[in-house]
Amino acid sequence: MKFSIILFLCTVLLICQCAREEIVGSFDESVTYLSGYEQRDNGDAEKGWDYIRYGDYISSGIPYDFFIENSPDAGMNELKRTGKSAEVPYGFNVVKAENGVDVVAPNCFQCHAAYLQDDFIPGLGNYASDYTFDQRVALSFTEQGIKSIYGEDSPEWNAYEPFKRASEVTAPHLITEVKGVNPADKLTAVLAAHRDPNSLEWLESPQYEIPEGLIPTDVPPLWLMKKKNALYYTASGRGDHAKLITLAEILTMPDTIKAAEVDANFSDVYAFLTQLEAPDYPKEIDQDLSDQGQEIYEANCMKCHGLNEFPNVLVSLDYIGTDPELAKANFAYEDFLDWYNSSWYADTTPKAFFEKTEGYIAPPLDGIWATAPYLHNGSVPDLETLLNSKERPDFWKRTDEYNFEKPGWNYLKFNASAGKSIYDTSLRGYGNQGHLFGDDFTDSERRAVIEFLKTL
Secondary structure (H helix, E strand, O other), X not given: OHHHHHHXXXXXXXXXXXXXXXOOOOXXXXXXXXXXOOOOOOOOHHHHHHHHHXXXXXXXXXXXXXXXXXXXXXXXXXXXXXXHHHHOOOOEEEEEOOXXXXXXXXXXXXXXXXXXXXXXXXXXXXXXXXXXXXXXXXXXXXXXXXXXXXXXXXXXXXHHHHHHHHHHHHHHHOOOOOOOOXXXXXXXXXXXXXXXXXXXXXXXXXXXXXXOOOOOEOOOOHHHHHXXXXXXXXXXXXXXXXXXXXXXXXXXXXXXXXXXXXXHHHHHHHXXXXXXXXXXXXXXXXXXXXXXXXXXHHHHOHHHXXXXXXXXXXXXXXXHOOOOHHHHOHHHOHHHHHHHHOOHHHHOOOOEEEOOOOEEEOOOOOOHHHOOOEOOOOOEXXXXXXXXXXXXXXXXXXXXXXXXXXXXXXXXXXXXXXXXXXXXXXXXXXXXXXXXXXXXXXXXXXXXXXXXXXXX
């Protein structure tokens, strides 16, 4: 009798789970094709590469001498820079603050570059970042050091202060539950609350209430941008892409004069990004298996992810079934939308704006072999489990070894959460559900599709 009751309960639970996991609605009823907007075509890609590596789009930071004395080795000069910027890690630039002091400030590659095994890949999302701690601890050390060495009335302190001010305000909002995910979307929403939308000048008190909690993202590769008609996972960023991607610079932006200067330089940055290509798969391809996989891909995946052309499809939350929390947070906050769409960014030409959406864009798959972990929150470690949802681990830890066959990160499975290095899919915004479209493939079909995906 006890066994029968247990069997009955297990059957009920299985039925309930299957009901939750079911793909809802037809494809045509569940997608929206996104129209494009005219983009800038007057940029110089080489100048854009230089501006990313040397530019002062973040114009406040840690005094250079203090940074050099108190920071780890600069690395291997992965960006092939000269001068003082060659002496700091690739995620930082040495720039002159408004008062002429040399400071070390974060750059785009803080989030958008990473090593894959031994290869440094600009544009690859930083899968190894750690935002699980309150950054005010490190800020306190830096603040006390600068005060004691230079004095609170010194040019060095004045050069550091805008960076300090913004970092202290944002830090408590940017603490993630696990390593590897990114809080950049929440960072932007918090910073906007402290900026006058018209002048962009700093406001000590926030203009709107900032919702509690952080819904993270995985960092998308930059080489996909050129194919998209709308930016960000929710496709909420519309209009001029070059202007949209300058928004993080309000971290230290003093006013609209500086904003216009940065915006002009990002014409070149955008030109560079349109020429940025995904890295080629470095191992041998089984061509016959890949050809089989292409046929399966074209029949099952191409309508969302494209092949020769990218369809720019926004997929409804019910149909895709992935964790819905990101679509309700960050760029979906009504106060943020009102701020941006009445701000300097939306009121100056070329215009950019945000729209609230209720879904996720199906991304292009260029270089997908290199971009693990997968889904918009990085909750799935490899392509094999992305295409077979029953095998996805609920608690897992990435190792330091990349598996080029799956492809994705080798990982250790756990029965429960055991620290910040363990990805916990039970957390709000960290779920690994949805995208069930590969579940019906046979094992051989799945291997074939993966072999083809390595070629993209």
